[in-house]
Amino acid sequence: METSTLFAFLVILMAAAFFLGRGRSLAQAQAAGGVRRLNSLPSYYGMLTLLWCGIPSLIVLSLWLVFDSVIIQQLLIQSLPADIRALAPAELGLKVNTIENMALTGMTAGAAPYELEAINTLNQLRGTSNTALTGLALLIAALAGFWGWSRIQPDLKARNQVEGAFKFILLACSCLAILTTVGIVLSVLFESIRFFSMIPITDFVFGTAWSPQMAIREDQVGGSGAFGAIPLFVGTLLISFIAMIVAVPAGLMSAIYLSEYANSKVRGVVKPALEILAGIPTVVYGFFAALTVAPMIRDTGTSMGLSVSSESALAAGLVMGIMIIPFVSSLSDDVINAVPQSLRDGSLGLGSTQSETIRQVVIPAALPGIVGGILLAVSRAIGETMIVVMAASLAANLTANPLEPVTTVTVQIVTLLVGDQEFDSPKTLAAFALGLMLFIVTLGLNFIALHVVKKYREQYD
C-alpha cells in the first residue's frame, strides 16, 4: 500500500476510534445513570481512544519510513556477489545506485545477470517491507485503539489524560528548536572532524592557498587540493565590509530622519517602501548584481582607466549593502524610539539644535542598541549566499582590492556541495568545515548582539 493511502487509512481508523470511544462512554453513562456520572465530557473519551489508536501506529510508521531505505540498502549489498561487495565504497555506492535506478525505471536493458538478480531482490525486499509496514501499522492502530476503548469507564479520568497528552505534544513541538540546533551542530561537527582528520586544522585555518580540486585517481593532473581558508575569510570580510560601508550610514541616517524629523505621513509611506528592499529575495539581488551593477562598475572603471573585474567584490558588496539597509534602519529605529523623550526635551531646552541633540544625546544613549543592530547586520552579510554566488568569483584571491574578484565562504560551500558528491572526499567535507566556521562566527555575533540589545532595552524600561 502506498504510504499516503496507509496514512489515509490510519486517519479513518482514528476518526472511527473517536466515535467508538465517545459512543462507549455514552452507553456506559446511560447504564450508570446519565452523562453527569461521567468523569469527563464524552468527547474526551473519544479523544483518548483516538490518541491510543493514532500515536503508537504513527510513531511506528514514521520510524519505519526513516530507516527502511537504509536497511533495505544494507540487505541489498549483502545479497550482491562477493566480488562486487569487495569494491571500494564509492564504486559500490555507484553500483547500488544503478541497480536502484533500474528497479525504479524498469529499464533493465544491458544489465548484468547479477544486477538483474539484485533488482529482483530489491523489489522483493521493498514489497516485503511495504506489506509488513501496512500490516504492522494497521494492527497496532487496531489493537491499541481497542485497548484504549476497552478501558473506558465512567470514572476514568479521560480529561486529565488527554490534557496531559496535549501538553506533552506541545512540549515536543517546542523542543524541535533544540533538536534543530543539535542537528546543525552534530551534522556540521561530525563531518568537520572527519575533514580535520584528513587535513590538519592548522592548515585549514592558517593556510593561504585554496584550491579544493582533488585528484580522484592517483595519476590525475591538476588537483593539488590545498585547503587554506584564509583567502575565503578575507574575501568574505572584504565583501561584508563594503556592504557595511553602504548599509550602516544609509540605514542609520534613514532611521534617524524617519524617527526624529519626518512627520507620521512621510514615515507611513517611506518606512514600508524601504522595507520592500528587505522582502526582495536574495536571488533577485544576485541577478541584479551580476547583470546590471557589475557591468556598470566595470564600464565606469574602464572609462576612468582602471581595470575592474566583472566579478569584482565591489559589485557584490554594494548590492548586499542595499539589501541590508532596511535591516540596519529598522533595528536602529527601534532603539532610537526607545530613548526617552525626556532626554531630548532636556537637551532642546538647554538650547541645542535638533541635530546637536541627536548627535550628542540620542545617539550616545542608543549606541549599544545600534552597535547590536550593526553586529546582527554583519552576521547577515557574512552568511548571505545567493548574491555572492551569482556576483562574486569562484577563484580564491588573497587581496584587499575591492576591484578584484574574491570568493567567500558561502560561495565555496555551495560550489563544493551542489551536484552529486560522495561524503568521504575532503572536497565535500571541506564544505562542512567551512559551514562550521560560518556557524560559529554568526552564532557568536548573534549572541553578543542579542545580549547587547536586550541589556540596553531593559535600561529605560
Next chain:
Amino acid sequence: MSSNTQSSNKPSTIDLVNKNLAKRYRAEKRFRGYGIASILFGLICLVFLFTDIIGKGYTAFVQNYIQLEVQLDADTLGISDINDPNQVAMANYMGVIKRSLRERFPEVTGRRDKRKLYALVSNGSGFDLRKQMEADPEILGTTQSLWFMADDDVDTYIKSYSKDGKVFTGRTDEMQQGWIASLIEADQVESRFNTVFFQNGDSREPEQAGIRGAIMGSLFTMLVTLLLSFPIGVAAAVYLEEYAPKNKWTDLIEVNINNLAAVPSIIFGLLGVAIFIGMFGMPRSLPLVGGMVLTLMTLPTIIISSRAAIKAVPPSIREAALGIGASKMQMILHHVLPLAMPGMLTGAIIGLAQALGETAPLLMIGMVAFIVDVPGGVTDPATVLPVQIFLWSDSPERAFVERTSAAIMVLLGFLIVMNALAVWLRKRLERRW
C-alpha cells in the same frame, strides 16, 4: 571661557551664541540633508532595481511567431496509416517544415545557408506540429498556413527590431536578417502573448522554456512547509506562552529559537544534506525534503510571531474561561487560539513569503537539477521558482535574460500578493483590547 578672554573686551554669552548660530544652523541643515539623501538613496535603489528588472523582462511576455505554408503530404511525413498513433508520433514533422522554409526562400542553396534558414524557427516546431496533427488528423495531405515559434535568437532580434533605434543582432547574421525583413514585410511575423512561458517546464531552448514546472515545484514545497511549520510553530508558541514553567529548559528553548532565527539559511542546507539526505537516505530534488528544510528555517519566525499574537490576548479572557470551569486545554483551544489566529496567520504568511524566496538551502539538497517535467506531487523531482531564476541567470543565451527577469517579476508578484494578504489580514481581523 578661559580667564584671559574674560579680562579683555569680554563678549557676552549671547554674542557667542549668535556668532556660532549661523554655523550651527548650517550644520543642522546638512544633517537633515544627510538623512534625506540616505532615504533617497534607498528609494532610488528600489526604483532602479524594479525598473531594471521590468525593463529587461517585459518583452518575455510576448513571443514572435512565423507563418509558413506547410504541405502536409503523407509521403514526406512518412505516415501510411493515420490511425496508427506510433506513426503519427514518429513522423518527420521537421522535414515538412524545412521544406516549406526552402519553398518560401527558394534562392537559398548550400548546406550552411540552409541550416541557417532552418534556424529561423524553433527546434521544437516539429512537436508543435505533431500536437496539431494529433488533435486534427484531417489536415494530413492538405496544405496549411501555420504559425511556428521563432527561434530565440530570431525572436530577440525581431523584438529589438520593432523597438527601432539600436538593433540587437546577437547571433543572427545578415543573411538571416534579410529573411526576417522579408517575412515581416509579407506580414508573416506576428507577436503574441507568450503562453508557452506559463505552460511549459524548463528547457534548454529559451523559446520552449517556461516556469510552470518551477511554479508547481514552489507550490508543493510551500504546501509541505505550511502543513509542517504552522501546526508545529503554533504548538510550540502555545507551550512557551501558556504552559512553560520559568526554568533553565524553557530558557534554553527560547535562546535556541532566537538564535535559529538569525542562523544563515545556507546552514540549514548543510543540515538538510547531512541529516535528511546523508543519514536518512532520502532522494535529492524532492519538494518534500525541500519543504522539510524550509520548515526548520521558518519555524523560528512563525513561533516568534505566534507568541506575540498569543501574548496580545488579554489575561481577562483566560481568567473568565477558567472561572466558568473550562480546563486549560479548553481555554486555549476555544478562546485564546481563535482570538490569536489573525496574528498567527499573518506571521505564517510572512514566514512563507520568506521561504518562497529562499534559494541557498534548496541548492544544497539538489533542487538545482535540470527538470523538464512539471511535477505532479511532493515526491516528484522538482525545482522551485528562485532556483529556476538562478539556473536561467547562468545561461549564456540572451533570450534567457528576459525570461529570468520575467520569472523574477512572477516571483515578486507572488510575494507582493502574500505580503498584501498579510497586511490585509492584520488590518481586517486584528482586534485591539
